[in-house]
Amino acid sequence: MADASLNRSGSLLRFAALSLLGLAAETLLFHLLLKVMQGPLLTRAVSLVAILGIMLAMLRRIDFTTGGRLSVGRAGIVAIVLIAAILNYGLYATLIMVLPSLQPLAAMVFASASTLCFAIFGYIRFAFRE
Structure with a gap:
């Protein structure tokens, strides 16, 4: 039982690390594109x-298995990531429209951090259910 919990924790850490890596890479890409492209929404x-x-x-390429089987399944992980991306853009667009004085990079970081929490919660919800 403890071994399965440890495997799930490792899988959660891999998912969180992938998400944080994606957040860092997107922040850098967004910052670079913001200087070149027209408009914060398109960027x-x-x-x-x-x-x-x-x-x-x-x-x-990342192994999300626990005990030789997928804890959530590739389709579940992809669904979590896609829903988080849609939520991320929606929150970002709302922040930019409602608070026009807010810097686009600050809105992006806030939206991404919020949806990162959502994605990790979604992963935990699926991975740790029995």
């Missing part, structure tokens, strides 16, 4: 799609 969409593609490619 955010482009950076989010680019990082989403990279993260989905990385998902194929």
Whole structure:
């Protein structure tokens, strides 16, 4: 029982590390694109799609198994990541529209941190259920 819990914790840490890596890479990409592209909404969409593609490619290479079987399943992980990306863009767009004085990078960090919590909660919800 403790071994299965340890495996699940390791899987959760791999998912969290992948998510944090994606957040860091997207922050850098968004910051670079913000200087070149027109408008913060289009810039955010482009950076989010680019990082989403990279993260989905990385998902194929990372082992999320617990005890030889997938704890959530690839489809579940992809669903969590896609829902988080949609939520992320929606929250970002809302922040930019409602608070126009808010810096786009600050709105991106807030939206990404919020959806990171959502994604980790979603992963825990699926991975730790019996």
